[in-house]
């Protein structure tokens with residue numbers, strides 16, 4: 001049994017700690033704030049296999065299969081529901097691109113199909129079909145509750161012996177030669193250290209700082225942090241906009257009905273590079289911009305009150321695909337998830353845990369695609385479509 005330190009108590013760190021414990025490893029999990037306080041508790045809850053490249057389609061097909069069984073496996077209600085994703089086209093060229101995406105997704109067993117606007121309106125009763133020509137629809141995509149999911153993983157991880165510590169910040173490493181031998185951390189003002197055999201950097205937006213602590217160049221995984229916001233309306237009758245609905249050509253604007261209370265969550269690609277890692281102040285330009293798109297998409301929203309607005313981080317690599325893999329002997333990274341970290345977590349956590357504990361994984365993950373050293377080599381991939 002090895003002693004493995006997981007740094008970062010978001011969905012990626014917590015789920016990976018759980019998977020490592022399942023494999024019999026001795027895990028210590030560090031979160032500097034409270035669990036979920038990074039991007040995870042701010043996310044829009046969406047889960048989809050409708051990606052536009054083979055690596056992400058295959059990974060997310062597997063992830064959705066894990067999501068389908070997760071509630072049984074963890075033994076908690078996580079409110080995973082397959083309410084679908086509906087992407088909407090506004091031009092003939094976009095329909096052709098959608099058809100190519102559907103062919104790719106179907107090739108790997110994802111049952112996406114092209115639908116007309118009559119069917120789209122049946123699926124989303126408050127939709128205004130006028131501006132759109134057709135949609136791509138995958139009924140197996142869906143959503144889950146980020147709070148319940150993280151706590152379900154955390155509860156089971158602790159039950160299996162994971163030493164999960166919040167308000168405990170990693171501040172450095174001890175090394176012998178090139179090898180990391182211990183993690184230094186601070187809790188309640190006191191600095192201590194613990195001997196470890198391997199370390200996973202799962203700090204997403206904060207990952208470059210942890211890489212630097214490990215003696216790597218800060219820019220080896222060049223993550224830029226963007227403020228991404230959401231607005232939520234008062235509660236509406238359920239069934240009005242259950243899928244995530246998105247016309248990509250409208251600045252990636254989207255709406256999705258909250259799976260718990262029926263409020264409509266509205267997002268868009270109106271974002272700014274964050275001014276720092278405390279910059280989570282919501283902005284008025286986002287509120288105005290996102291509501292314009294939301295009302296054009298679903299006119300009844302004109303009459304719905306906004307009850308909440310919040311901001312979090314999209315931690316983006318230059319090709320918007322995460323960095324997942326080994327950076328040094330016994331130092332691993334799983335970070336830079338843009339708008340996909342929540343949905344990918346069950347698959348990525350399993351893959352990373354198996355890589356650390358066994359040196360290989362059963363998950364259909366294309367390690368080269370997500371290789372953390374690809375930026376240094378200048379081998380960027382086609383940009384993963386970034387929204388949730």
Ligand SMILES: Cc1cc2nc3c(=O)[nH]c(=O)nc-3n(C[C@H](O)[C@H](O)[C@H](O)COP(=O)(O)OP(=O)(O)OC[C@H]3O[C@@H](n4cnc5c(N)ncnc54)[C@H](O)[C@@H]3O)c2cc1C
Pocket residue numbers: 007008009010011012013030031032033034035036037038039040041042043044045046047168169170171202203204205206228229230311312313314334335336337338339340341342343344387388
């Ligand atoms: C508004 C919004 C909407 C989104 N919608 C979706 C969606 O619909 N679907 C989807 O899949 N994704 C979505 N995302 C993206 C998703 O939230 C993230 O990709 C995911 O939560 C990343 O999880 P993580 O565990 O990697 O990072 P985080 O949740 O950010 O966790 C990293 C943790 O590391 C901790 N940390 C940092 N430094 C240290 C240190 N030195 N010591 C100890 N701990 C440290 C931080 O405190 C933080 O809690 C959305 C994001 C936002 C902001």
